[in-house]
Amino acid sequence: MTGRADAAITARRRPFILFRGHRPTNPALQSALRHIVVICLLIAILYPIVWMIVASFRPGEEALNGLGLSFSHLTISNYRQGLNGMNFSRFFLNSLFLAVVEIIGTLFSCTLAAYAFARLDFRFRRVLFAILIGALLLPSQVLIVPQYVIFHHLNLVGTYLPLILPHFLGIDAFFIFLNTQFIRGLPRELDDAARIDGCGEIKIFLRVVLPLSLPAVATTAMFMFINSWNDLLGPLLYLSNTSLFTVPQGLTTLLDTTGQSSFGALFAMSTLSLIPVAAFFFTGQKLLVDGIAMTGLK
Amino acid sequence: MSTVRQANRAASIVTRAVKAPRSTPVGDSQPQTGTRARRTVRIRRGSGGNRTGRRQNIAYLFLAPWLLGLLGVMIGPMLYSLYLSFTDYDLLSSPHWIGLQNFTNLIHDPQYIQSVKVTSLFVVVSVPLVLVVSLALALFLNRGLRLLRVYRTLFYLPSLLGTSVAIAVLWLKVFGQPGLLNDTLALFGISHGSWIGNPATALYTVVVLNLWAFGATMIIFLAGLRQVPREYYEAAQIDGAGWWNRLWHITLPGISPLIFFNLLLDTVAAFQTFTSAYVIGGGNGQPAGSLLFYSVYLYIQGFTNLKMGYASAMAWIMFLALAAFAALCFLSARFWVHYGSER
Numbered sequence: 001m002t003g004r005a006d007a008a009i010t011a012r013r014r015p016f017i018l019f020r021g022h023r024p025t026n027p028a029l030q031s032a033l034r035h036i037v038v039i040c041l042l043i044a045i046l047y048p049i050v051w052m053i054v055a056s057f058r059p060g061e062e063a064l065n066g067l068g069l070s071f072s073h074l075t076i077s078n079y080r081q082g083l084n085g086m087n088f089s090r091f092f093l094n095s096l097f098l099a100v101v102e103i104i105g106t107l108f109s110c111t112l113a114a115y116a117f118a119r120l121d122f123r124f125r126r127v128l129f130a131i132l133i134g135a136l137l138l139p140s141q142v143l144i145v146p147q148y149v150i151f152h153h154l155n156l157v158g159t160y161l162p163l164i165l166p167h168f169l170g171i172d173a174f175f176i177f178l179n180t181q182f183i184r185g186l187p188r189e190l191d192d193a194a195r196i197d198g199c200g201e202i203k204i205f206l207r208v209v210l211p212l213s214l215p216a217v218a219t220t221a222m223f224m225f226i227n228s229w230n231d232l233l234g235p236l237l238y239l240s241n242t243s244l245f246t247v248p249q250g251l252t253t254l255l256d257t258t259g260q261s262s263f264g265a266l267f268a269m270s271t272l273s274l275i276p277v278a279a280f281f282f283t284g285q286k287l288l289v290d291g292i293a294m295t296g297l298k
Numbered sequence: 299m300s301t302v303r304q305a306n307r308a309a310s311i312v313t314r315a316v317k318a319p320r321s322t323p324v325g326d327s328q329p330q331t332g333t334r335a336r337r338t339v340r341i342r343r344g345s346g347g348n349r350t351g352r353r354q355n356i357a358y359l360f361l362a363p364w365l366l367g368l369l370g371v372m373i374g375p376m377l378y379s380l381y382l383s384f385t386d387y388d389l390l391s392s393p394h395w396i397g398l399q400n401f402t403n404l405i406h407d408p409q410y411i412q413s414v415k416v417t418s419l420f421v422v423v424s425v426p427l428v429l430v431v432s433l434a435l436a437l438f439l440n441r442g443l444r445l446l447r448v449y450r451t452l453f454y455l456p457s458l459l460g461t462s463v464a465i466a467v468l469w470l471k472v473f474g475q476p477g478l479l480n481d482t483l484a485l486f487g488i489s490h491g492s493w494i495g496n497p498a499t500a501l502y503t504v505v506v507l508n509l510w511a512f513g514a515t516m517i518i519f520l521a522g523l524r525q526v527p528r529e530y531y532e533a534a535q536i537d538g539a540g541w542w543n544r545l546w547h548i549t550l551p552g553i554s555p556l557i558f559f560n561l562l563l564d565t566v567a568a569f570q571t572f573t574s575a576y577v578i579g580g581g582n583g584q585p586a587g588s589l590l591f592y593s594v595y596l597y598i599q600g601f602t603n604l605k606m607g608y609a610s611a612m613a614w615i616m617f618l619a620l621a622a623f624a625a626l627c628f629l630s631a632r633f634w635v636h637y638g639s640e641r
Contacts, residue, residue: 034443041435042452045510048478049459052468067481113364122357135372137562137624139570141593142617145600145609146375146382152389169367176364201356230462232573233593237601248463252577255467263471270464277458285451 049274056267078268088269090243091250096276098163098246099228105167106175106224107217113170114179115205119191135173148237162238167224175220182216183209215287222284226277247273376617382610389604400611410612412587413595416501420591421568424505429560432512436519437549450520453513460511466577470494473503494578497588504589507574515560519553526552551636558635562627566620572597592616 050069057074083089116122117129151162170176190212191204199207210217232248239245245253251273254266358365383400385393404410435453439446459465472478475492483490493499530548539547550557575583575591582598583590592612600609 031443034438034441035445038439038443038449042449045456046452048468048472051478052471066476067478067485109363109367112360112362116357116360120357120360122354122361125357128361131368135368137566137620138372139566139616139620141570141572141596142379142613143372143375145596145606145613146379147371148601149378149382149387149389149606150375166367166371168363169371170364171367171371201360205360226458230573232463232576233597236597248573251463251467252581255470255577256581266467267471270467273462273464274459277462278455281455281458285454 052267053271056264056271059264078264079272081262082265082269082272086250086254086265086269087242087245088247088250088272091245091247092272094244095229095246095248098160099225101160101164102167102228103221103224105164106170106172107220109168109170110172110175110220111179111210111213111217112205113176114183115209117176117180118183119188119204119209120201132173132176136177138173144233144237151238157238158240158244159238160244163234172224175224178220179213179216182213186212218284219287222280222287225280229273229277379610379613382607383614384611385607387606389606393607396607400608401615403608404611404615409587409590409595413583413590413592416583416588416590417569417571417592420501420505420571421565423502424508425561425564425568427505428509428512428515428564429557431509432515432560433519433557435512436516436523437545439516440520440523450517454517455513457511457513457515460507461573463573463577465507466574469503469507469574469578473506495585497586500578500585500588504571504574504578507578508568508571515564518556518560522553522556523549554635555637558627558631562624565623569616569620 051067054069054071056078057076058070059073059075059077083092117125117132147162147166148157151157156162186209190208194204194208230248231246232252235246235249236252239249242253247269251266251269254262254269258266382393384395384397386396386399387393439449443449456465470477473493475490475495477492479493480490493503526549530552531544534544534548570593571591572593575589575594576597579589579591579594581594583594596609596612596616599605599612
């Protein structure tokens, strides 16, 4: 299938290939077929989400009725039940707070370190950079036990600090990397000009480099938001007081305690929890998609 | 927590880093290769020691938060957990040195063996599957399809949602009974029990979840395919190379750096699968231990049973296994990863 498509397109671009002529195909038909395949795939992939959204608006006992999308009896009772009766309005605020603080911490530590790696010469630079690459590969689960023990001794278990603090200390090697690569791509003449004008490194960082690396900063903030918003393990370890719970934690607790009986509310809250990520995705998808491809490759 | 997505993104960027020394043109203003960087430093130190010294200090000022974190929340804790792995420690009394006892206990712990089996099977099935599907679809989409940007975007969406509890909850109702899959099969007159409740199939529902989120990997491949020089294909066409030959001799070598890093980082991420396994497995790897992922068992031992020494031993074994895998990847890379086309 792919082979045919491949050949057809190459043929369209390079007409002389047609002289090989052992595949008399109609390019328009080929193209239509390919679109159909892709669209079918997308439907299969995205249908469950659509189904969940519709199901979340059906009254509790009907929520899981079958494969179809029935639009009769729609109600927001599941949402009301989840947000008010099950404390989710609180969980959403908690998750939002955590995400915002973690983004601030990440931007603080990662842009500073990135500037040093991209622009400054210092002893052990290559060694430290190699360590940074190693940290990219380090499984975070190696760290959870000792970190927990340390935070336990500091009497911080049960607060947000164990979740927040590591981000202010640049635990996210990936984002340091992303920003380093981005800053490396900025023209050096600008900082040299600023330096001639008498700016120190801190001023150059704040006035020249940081404003120019806004795309990388925005990408970092978005990815960090998604990571923080989706994280389950961290809150599960450190938070036991219900009033501090995050959304993922609230969802697992709801699933554990009520099981099958409240899937309506569970679906409603799940749908609601996907909205911020989807919103970021649709507003910033160019940054996100290009952030993956561009920053890394060209 | 690092996710598959993040790892994937890292892949493309790490690739760049590895390539950088080779592809840096001579006149480049940024000293990147080892010798040049070192030489620059030496010259500066020779001519204007005072100023260089100040810039050194400023560099460490910029790096201070990260360095503090490196020692305080990474290297320090790692060494501490190495120590803990040789102790019996429950957080309440102080750690008690027991030598290799934790490690010998692990070998004789059937649940631990089960978790190793489950996780290995998952990695071995899931990672190649994601790589092959991503690459196949990237090849399929890369042929000047109209609306490519729209398709690419939509394929990417699941990879942002894939690690959320919400999607794991949804999965319970896609592969459960009742569930979307069974409802679909019923249309064809096939009836089947819960896929998640059945120990033989439960793991594969998580494999499918991981596959569902393949978009980020695919985007990296798509970007990589654009980098393979057109002329190679034209030359091959003239020589009469078929589709298979072009794939095998041009496309795959051309994007081998991306395959390398996707493989490495997808594997690291797959080893750490937690959220989906925890939610779908009901918090303890049900049914019949078929979803007892390594990370779930580590969580149970460390934070339900408060066996911090035991959990540390598990963490260190995982770390060593992944380090060995990474070393193997890097050592084998010279035989199958090509940077030639990048010049």
